[in-house]
Amino acid sequence: MAFYEQHIHPKPTTFLSKYIFSFDHKMIARQFIWYGILGLGLGGMMAMLIRWTLSNPGVPFPVLGNLFFPMSGGVVPPDSYAMLFTMHGTIMIFYAITPLLIGAFGNFCIPLMIGARDMAFPAMNMLSFWLAVLSAIILVASLFVPLGAAASGWTAYPTLSTLIGSPGVGQTLWAIAIFVLGISSTMGAINYITTVITLRAPGMGYFDMPLTVWGLWLTAILNAIFLPVLGAGGLLLVFDRVFGTQFFLAGAAATNGTGDPVLFQHVFWIFGHPEVYILILPAWGMVSDILSFFSRKPAFGAKATALAMTSITILSTLVYGHHMYTTQMSPLLTQTFMTLTMTISIPSAIFFANWLGTLWRGSIRFTSPMVFSMGVVFVFGLGGLTGLYLGTVTTDLYLHDTYFVVGHFHYTMAASVLLGSFAAIYFWFPKMFGKMLCEKLALTHFWITFLGLNGVFMGMMMVGYGGMHRRIYNPFIYEYLEKLIPLNALITTAALLMGIGQIPFLINLVSTLFFKKEMAPDNPWEVGTLEWTIPTPAPHYNFKNIPVVKCGPHEFGNPNLTTGRDFQYQTEELVKG
């Protein structure tokens, strides 16, 4: 059964029920957008502190240094540096990208694009957001406790993350915050999975769903299956720290123990590798759709793209060991994990080729969502290719834990996902808020961000290849790395450029939301998916009448069309010759 009529909540009338404790998926999406943008700002600020330290070791951070680190005269101290890179990673992954792509656009797009009035469980949806807020409060509070925040990296490896490595309460709060966020995301996942299965509009088969929904749905499935694994690891870590259990303590660290720190790495990466795909799958889906929308062509091999994403989802669960080649894993296992990892290249190549196939000879419209999506194609290509060197045992042994890894995963998880998020924001903004963002500012935003991020992450791969290790406070005390100081200064300059590049975005956001009077048309991009068949901004309960779906989401450029448009709405019968 693909559809049932939901119970309809009355339209909210009070400020609290409309803006704070809203059941409406569109309002929850907007709440998640602000949450994610705040996270991006905080994580980005931390990135600037990290970059400053690496290019100017021992020099006070300009302007704000004395405010943050008065004891050291504005210089980032070594322990704070460890806290900064830990919290930067944690915030960017769990409190910026996750809420933006999955929280905001999952909530906004799924019901609208499948023709539903809301999520299957609106109350749980609201609870999911407020649990995420609670989690963020716990995490931010951990910055202010004695001995400071977590400092063991976003991977929280024991024994760095046990009481021996991190004696303060910050690391415990970190684990609790992640656990609470895990519950929130699992609730979201339950909603997304159920909504897609049960609330697709009549006539909409799985392959009639836009690829955005495919990406979000597969992400939700991975979330529901693998977040509890991190939850289990986090719980045992909290037990070790609070109740004195000995899961991750060994040797001299344990009083009587026979625990094992490496076990945490297994548990972490069983979750952690699918997490990479949890972050990127929604962006893949959105980019696959947007490329087709603005090439004015059907998505090339849309079904194959959906199936390739599905096979990557399945394969992503079998490759976690490639993060652990240097933990004395047996050669048989390393080779197995390497082979499985390489297998992922096949479906990745399929959908990547499909992207290029979609662009090929299209009537491309270089709108802001399109240029951001093309940016994703470029940076994801680079990120994916550099992954091959890390998935291969022989090269990974050299590159492991260097800045090459940092550059690689930033290209895939940060650059691609960030550009994908911006593409999504520019694309769905009119339907979300009823106004069009300024295209000129958006393109300025794109080019500065794009140049900046390539400078940062390409530079990182170069210094990594040169042998610079990650997570070292001052790598230049080692003579062989001294020559990398200028390159590091260049990376920092590029990072600054990327930071400055966000100013046009913020100006655009604020000026459009608060000062622009002109409302956006119902279908400004001339796209046929269901969300563009309704008024802008999307009204309460979305569809006055539930639509009946009659064709796929990418019907462009059909030569037999006589409507004067070059696209068809999904509610229209497919025109045949």
Added chain:
Amino acid sequence: MNTLEVKNNIQYSGEGEKLAASIAMIVVLVSFSMLFASLFLAYFYYRITEPVWPPMGMERLNLFVPTMSTTFIILSSISLFGFNHYFKEANQLKMKLTLALTIGPALAFMGSQLFLWESFKNIGLYASSGIFPSIIYSFTWIHVAHIVAAIFSLLWLVPISLKSEHTFKDENVVLNVGKFWHFLSIIWLIIYFSIFVF
């Protein structure tokens, strides 16, 4: 016609909600299964890598209390099956009886777990005494945390058992609470056999 006319005063059959609730419950149980599977992965990892189990000269634990817990939870699960059966038959008297026989042993299971931890303390076995007690304490803590939630959900069945007419929402509650409770019984059985017995 491009749209289905759907009015707000439509008669809900409840089939859609039932399906949605059922799918959601399955996803919840898959999530919980992964949580416990990760814990068991940890347990088997330690067990396989230790030359002798229990390690560090520890002795096997007395099976009396865990066996009592097992008896209580099985009894409770069987009674809940009965409750489900009589709910379908709308036999109010037997519903009340079977629900009492579900909640009673469920509370007894909780009590037996508290007693289990007390008995460990009496023999000087604390969570910090090594990996073996760490596993036993942590697994039972996490399981009991779920049991507490499940007992609250069992209490949700009380007003349903007192009603003579039932809606599709009641049916949803009975089905899904049942799934959750039976799931926790199965998890306990795995804990009992893998950690206490073998």
